[in-house]
Amino acid sequence: MAASAAPPPGDARPPRPGLRERKKLKTRAAIREATYRLIGERGYEATTIEQIAAEAEVSPSTVFRYFPAKEDIVLTDEFDSAMAAAVRARPAGEPPLEAVRAVLRQAVETVLADRPEEFARRGRLLVEIPAVRARMTETMAESSLLLSRAVADRTGREEGDLEVAVFTASVLAALREVTIYWAEHGQKDDPAVLVDQALDTLKAGLAL
Incomplete structure (x- = not known):
């Protein structure tokens, strides 16, 4: 074969x-x-x-x-390690934020295409069930570690570098807020566009 x-x-x-x-x-x-x-x-x-x-x-x-927990059934997927590998595979000269942006957009679009109802249900549970939202925050550490290693490899920095840690935590927090915002606002917006908007805010700062 x-x-x-x-x-x-x-x-x-x-x-x-x-x-x-x-x-x-x-x-x-x-x-x-x-x-x-x-x-x-x-x-x-x-x-x-x-x-x-x-x-x-x-x-x-x-x-x-x-x-390990009921909340993990709702929150866990197989994309974290694939996303880290995809960040490493982006063009070498691409700025870290743009590399992560491309990968996150692809991940969101893939989930929406492959498992749209699951994505929608996860969003609703994040809004409706405090335990699910709290568990998402707890489990972000593992995702952050995988992404931090990929970003550190791309930038030639140490994995424990403060700027790498801040960058990674900010990106994942932005993704979390995009998911919650999308769910709270009737799931009518394009999540990939919201990812762009969130990362643009990280890049430019909050305008007065």
Whole structure:
């Protein structure tokens, strides 16, 4: 069988995984889909891990192995590591903010094309459920670490460099606020355009 074509530079779509990893991704997807079905029927608070496990036809321990908390089922996706790799793959002379902008736009557009309803439901839960929003803030540290390493590699700086840390934290905070703003305003705007607007604000500062 011929190998699949490599994704273009800057593409945030994850590369095709091996068989074992595909099985894991299938299980994760089944758990996530079961969770959204149950939340739609019963509400977030009334949906338990045991119910999710039964709906997904796995054990509760399997759910916890893939997702340490119920909120993680809603928030976790497979794009963080792919995004870091895509940032590294951007043209060498491209400014860090523009490299990240291109990758974030691609990631948002890919999710909207592949899983629009999941993206919409995640946004609604971020607005409606304080625990989901709080967990998103907690788990941003892992995403920040992956992105910081990629930015440090591009700029020749140390991973623990203060400016790298501030830059990365600002970008991820901007992405978080874009998601919440989009959800709070009826999901009528183009999230990719909102990403551009948010990063323009980081670049230029807040005008008087």
